[in-house]
Structures are given as C-alpha cells and as structure tokens.
Amino acid sequence: KEPVLVNDKELMTYDELPIFYDNKMTVVGKDAPDPFVMRYNGYYYLYATNGSQFLYGFKSTDLYNWELVDNGELNPGYVYDYSYDFGGPTASTPYAPEVIYHNGKFYMISSPSGQGHFIMESESPEGPFVAVTENIGLSIDGHHFIDGKDEKIYLFTAGSSGLRGYEVEDDMYTVKIENGKVSQTTYLKCMVGAWTEGPYMLQRNGNYYLTYTGTHFLSPSYRVHYAFGDKDTAVNKASGIKEQDTLLLSTTDDFKGLGHSSTVLGPDMDSYYIVYHNLDKSSRRN
Numbered sequence: 001k002e003p004v005l006v007n008d009k010e011l012m013t014y015d016e017l018p019i020f021y022d023n024k025m026t027v028v029g030k031d032a033p034d035p036f037v038m039r040y041n042g043y044y045y046l047y048a049t050n051g052s053q054f055l056y057g058f059k060s061t062d063l064y065n066w067e068l069v070d071n072g073e074l075n076p077g078y079v080y081d082y083s084y085d086f087g088g089p090t091a092s093t094p095y096a097p098e099v100i101y102h103n104g105k106f107y108m109i110s111s112p113s114g115q116g117h118f119i120m121e122s123e124s125p126e127g128p129f130v131a132v133t134e135n136i137g138l139s140i141d142g143h144h145f146i147d148g149k150d151e152k153i154y155l156f157t158a159g160s161s162g163l164r165g166y167e168v169e170d171d172m173y174t175v176k177i178e179n180g181k182v183s184q185t186t187y188l189k190c191m192v193g194a195w196t197e198g199p200y201m202l203q204r205n206g207n208y209y210l211t212y213t214g215t216h217f218l219s220p221s222y223r224v225h226y227a228f229g230d231k232d233t234a235v236n237k238a239s240g241i242k243e244q245d246t247l248l249l250s251t252t253d254d255f256k257g258l259g260h261s262s263t264v265l266g267p268d269m270d271s272y273y274i275v276y277h278n279l280d281k282s283s284r285r286n
Contacts, residue, residue, distance in 0.1 A: 036098040053082035057125070080128065085129075105121055106129075111142060153169070162186050190210060198224075206230075208228065223257075228242055
C-alpha cells in the first residue's frame, strides 16, 4: 500500500554485478557475424552471415543457450541451402540474413556478398527457405519493418550515402510508386563515418528507435549509433528520425570493433536486449 523506494547506494551496488557485463554468447561453436534474433512462439531464432553457400539457424528459450535447428529436409542446422534452392542465387555468400513473420509466412532477406538482395520464404522459422524473387538490388543489409500504427511495410537498406527506407507491397519486396515516384526515404543524418550499415527499427509505445552501425567492421571505431522519432512522426519522414548518440562502443586496448546489431524483447516480456558481434584477436566475428 505504501511502496518503499530503494536507496541509490543499494542500486549502485547491484549495478556492479559482473553478469551484467560478461554476457558473451557461445553459439554451438559457430561464428555468428551480423546476428539477427527474432522471437516467435516461445523461442528465439538467430540467423547470421555464413562463409559458405548456406545459412545456419539457431534457437533458444533464454537468449543464452543455443542449439542448431533441424527442419528434417536440409542438413542439420541449415535453414537455407543454395544447392537445395534452384531459384535462388547461384554464387556468392549470403550476408546479413533477417527473418520476419507476415500473413502466415516467414520471409528472409539476405544479400549475396553485398550485391543486392534475395527474398526467401518458408512456412517455419526453421526453414527450409526458398527464394521467391530474383536479385532485387537495393545495395546491402536489408531489414524489414512493419509499422504498428498503420501496418505499412518498410524495407531498410544500407549504403555509402546513408540509410534508405522503401515502402513495399505485401509481397515484401515490390517498392511502392507514389505520384510517379519511388517511395524512398534517405536518412542523411543517420550516418557513422563514410559507410553506414546494419539498420534495425524498433517500435515501442508508438515511438521509433533506429539503430545502425559504422564505420567499418575491421576498424576499432566500429560502433552502434541510434536515432529516435516520436509517435507523431512517420517512418518515411527523414527529418522526424533524429540522430541521437553512440549506443555501443568498446574501449578495451585489444579490441577491434563491435557492431551490426538487432534488438529483441526478452523472456520477461518487458526488457529489451541488443545482440551484436565482436571482432576478436583472430579476426573472427562472434
């Protein structure tokens, strides 16, 4: 009836617990560059860039302990395989895969060696995914966002001239045309260095939080920034999504860089977690 506030000294004591900082995940011995995590039906699904012509999928119930998926059709752990999908890309490595659920299906977007994008589709987050488009272009690091206000679908991409957002049709890839013009927004103020990548849009309480990464994944200044737009703005209004500050940055002496993040609602249904990769001493991203 009469709540007692915790004093600042006690809060500061608990704030020093090492588990808050020592949070590196081991994903069944696999590298996980450009990690993307989605939450669906009590599980978390992790997808990441792979060095070959297939994509791994991992799942977890707690965001810490992970196992490889097994859809029974592809090799254990695979959610997408070039040799299985005759309608997809035939060369290059799939970069930065992301998956979104829409109208009863799961859509994956991935960029083969950063040369445009393919859209893949599946009945399950564990795959197998099959390409439903040819290369649609649009640079690199595709990210889908469905606005909770009006259900409009946006496709964000990265590039040297800043992040771009396209309003797309229900098929998740056809860019809308309005008044004879492509529905495109360029976020010129949301940039980190000469090259900005890894866009991710989170909507919470109607407000917009856009994270993105720069400068270069081999640079010690590789970091994550964020921009904010309140509920009264629109996703396709660049001036309403305003750059704020650096969100993630490492300052340890032997560190090379961190970046390319995604954000996901935690198991407590209240906290949000940001997932990103590190570049270790051996130049592995995990």
